[in-house]
Amino acid sequence: MKKLSIIALLMTVIGMLLWQPQLASADELTGHSHEQGLRYLISKDALVKDAKGSYRPNDNVTRGEFASYLAKAMNLESASDIVFKDVPDTYVHAKDIKLAASAGIITGYGDGSFKPNAAISRQHMAVMLERAIDYLNIPKGTSSITFKDNAAIFKDYRQAVAIGAQLGIIQGSNGNFMPVKNATIGQASSFILRLMQLADDPDASGNSNSGNSNGGNTSGGNSNGGDTNGGNSNGGDTNGGDTNTGSSKYAIKEISNGALVGNQGFSTFEAAEKAVTKNTQVIVESDKIVKMSSGYVVTNNYVALKSETINDAIAVAANTEMEYLSSDAIQVKVRLAGQVGYLKHADVSLIPFSMSKGRSYYSNENGEIKHTLYDYNTNKYSSSYVFGKAPSFMKPGEKYYSWNGVYFTNGNGSSNGEAYNYYQFLPARAQTQYTAQELDAYIMNKLAEVESTGVSLYKDATKKSKLIGLGQTLKDVEAKSQINAMLVLSLAQHESAYGMSDHAQNLNNLFGLYVYDTNPLNKKFDSVADNINELVDKFLQPNYITPGGSPGKNFSNGAVVGSKALGFNVKYASDPFWGAKIAGHYYRAEKALGFKDANNPYTIGLTTTTGLNVRTGAATSFNPLFTYARSGMPVIITSSATNGWYEVLSDKLYTGKAFVSKDYVQVINTVK
Known part of the structure; x- marks a missing residue:
């Protein structure tokens, strides 16, 4: 019996020795607080060792790395022709970055870059994760979760942070989220693991959704189980x-x-x-x-x-x-x-x-066109703005609808028509007839008006606004850069809350330059004049006004504030009515100052073909100054047709005369 016991013991020991090699050997990830997330990324071939043989779990994760992790974990396969100027094809994560961008999960900067090697903050990760949640069709609601440091989260990102926290994907520490703190590779791996668990990725299932790595009830238990993502919400009676x-x-x-x-x-x-x-x-x-x-x-x-x-x-x-x-x-x-x-x-x-419980609509209010907006989150009409004179066909007391802000119908077809708002479709090369002194007087009157509303944002606007005394600066820019001074002022009023926004007050930034949906930069300008010059020299002039734009950009969709159909609004702002709202500022200034510009208007035409050349003389023998790639581009016609050619103001900064064939330009009637 003793012999048999010894043999049995030896067999057990041998069996253990034979089994032992099959167990994972300890490495730098063993026992790490984010071990399960890190091993998940490794299983997806998203995380690899560096030249020193390390997975670098405690290093800051970069924008490029995080985009790559998401692309591989989500098995993204469809890539469009999106290109970032600082992500060459030879870049290690180039393919994954393009996949993530094509899926709408990441975006770049206004200068066409992505900055793949920059460390990513926790709040920016939250934004990308929310887009991944939408891409994966993971159910979400509007969360009211807040952290102690909620005020430190960029306001446009608070919803993304709240939704990520509600779903248990992202977590804070001691009630704080620490939005601007850079995230580590380990933290990023846990975020993505939790995301893919919600997406029912079998590679992310198993014991990974319990225990210490995901925080007990935070990522399991009541947070993502019970009635929230199961039970009655997505099953049962629903x-x-x-x-x-x-x-x-x-x-x-x-x-x-x-x-x-x-x-x-x-x-x-x-x-x-x-x-x-x-x-x-x-x-x-x-x-x-x-x-x-x-x-x-x-x-x-x-x-x-x-x-x-x-x-x-x-x-x-x-x-x-x-x-x-x-x-x-x-x-x-x-x-x-x-x-x-x-x-x-x-x-x-x-x-x-x-x-439909309600839709945004246009109306004729005392001879002016008013746009009333509908909020589909609250199912209520939320705001309105006036942006010019109402077209003659628009009857008072009726609601009009428009898909493009040009063609309007009252819904039953009994009253409809086409109307181009003068200020919305006035090319930027136009010159306002108002002097610097008149602009300054208007600015002060407008500041007094907003100050009198009692809104806290506008308190002491007549003393503190960054618009005060800008008249001469605006006229100097107009003379040097051939960009309408009143247009720039209208843009500044809208983007800076009349010079009282935080960016204007603290950074001399009137236009939200470098404040993007995914990664705002708090660049401080030495003066408001420097900020205006940067807007003109680095944004409007090379990319939005000059046809063709600078290399790698495609922002020149017409030199007008416009709409999502044409103009700056196509690329400058996500708000589809941004151009109309800028036009509204111009219109109100005109109304206060006597309509000098509208009473002596420019003639505006739209090009009717693609590949249209603008030449230095009125014949095809003259060299092209530039070419309009798109049709429907607005032009200012400065003289009647001569020998079949219109003289026009050049969208390219140019002091000489420019000409375009009359056969390819349609003069439009503008409402002013």
């Missing part, structure tokens, strides 16, 4: 009892009295699509409309619309209404001010006309 169970991912419902009724289930989108027989029917997925016969589309958050019309990405703000063209199971085809492109279902809501 998906429709017996008629839409199991494999019935889609359902056909009917619009009745502004509500959806019925619940005929289908396992595939294609099967549901074939079963639709009436215009009043829609296809839904988890009670979200994914296909309808007619209606409009509203963005749920900031998106980048890849326009097939101009082959460029266009930033679009949340709460933007767009034309619905079509949809499938994956994406929605939309048109925004003539720009056609596709968006993911997670980024938008489809609203049939018969279910």
Whole structure:
């Protein structure tokens, strides 16, 4: 018996020795607080050792590395032609950065760079993670979670931080989020692990969602289980009892009295699509409309619309209404001010006309055109602005709708027409007739007006505003750079809250320069004049006004503030009505000063063909000064046609005469 016991013991020891090599040997990650996340990235070939054989878990993660981690973890495969000037094809993470950018998860800077080697802050990671959440169709709500240092989080990023915290993806310490602190590779790995657990990635499942690495109840238990992401929220009664169970991912419902009724289930989108027989029917997925016969589309958050019309990405703000063209199971085809492109279902809501609770509209108010905006988060009309004279066809007391801010209809077709607002479509090379003294007088009167509202932001505006005394600076810029002084003032008023914004007061930054949706830089200018010159010399002149722009850029969509159809607004701001709002500032200044510019207006035309040359003389024998790549570009016509040619103001900074063939320019009637 003793012999048998010894043999058994020896066999056990041998068995243990034979098994031992199969166990993972200890390394620098063993016992690390982010070990599971780090090993997850390794399994995705996202994290590799450096030349010294280290995974560097405690080093700061860079923008390029984090983009690469996301691309590999999410198995991104579709890449567009997005290019960043500081990410050559030879860069180690170039492919992954392009994949993440194509998916709309990352964006670059206004100068066309991405800064891949810069350390990434925790709040910027939160923004990228929120976009990944949307891309992966992970359910989310509007969270009210806040941290003790919430005020330190850039205001545009607070929602992303709150949503990430609500889903248990990101965590703070002792109630603080530490938004500007750089994140480590280890922290980044845990963030991504938790993201992919919510996306049901099998590689992220198992014991990784429990224990110390994800923080007990923070990433499991009550936070992401129970009723929040399971139970009644995404299962049970929500998906429709017996008629839409199991494999019935889609359902056909009917619009009745502004509500959806019925619940005929289908396992595939294609099967549901074939079963639709009436215009009043829609296809839904988890009670979200994914296909309808007619209606409009509203963005749920900031998106980048890849326009097939101009082959460029266009930033679009949340709460933007767009034309619905079509949809499938994956994406929605939309048109925004003539720009056609596709968006993911997670980024938008489809609203049939018969279910609309309210829409943004235009109206004639005392002879002026007023735009009233609708907030789809609160289902209330939220704000309005006046931006010029109302066109003659617009009847008082009626609501008008427009997809592009040019063609308006009252909905039933009984009153409609086309109207170009003079200030919105006035090319930047125009010269205002107001003097520096008149501009200064207007500025002080306007500051007194906003100060009298009692709004705390405008307290002591007549003493503290950064606009005070800018008249001569603006006229000097106009003379040197051939850019309308009143246009620059209007832009400054809008972007800086009349010179009282934090950026204006603390950084002499009137225009939000270098303040982007994903990575704002707090650059301080020595003076407001320096800030204006930087706007003109580094933004407007080379990239927005001069046709073709500087190398690697595609911002020159017409030298007007414009709209999402043409002008600065195509690329300068995500707000689709930014151009109209700038025009409103110009109009109000004109109204206060006697309409000098409108009473002696420029003649404006739109080009009607692509590849149109602007020449130094009135014949094809003269050299081209530049070429308009797009059609529909606004030009200022300075003389009537001679021998079939218009003399025009050059969009390129040029003191000589410029000419364009009359056959390819259509003069437009502007409302002023």
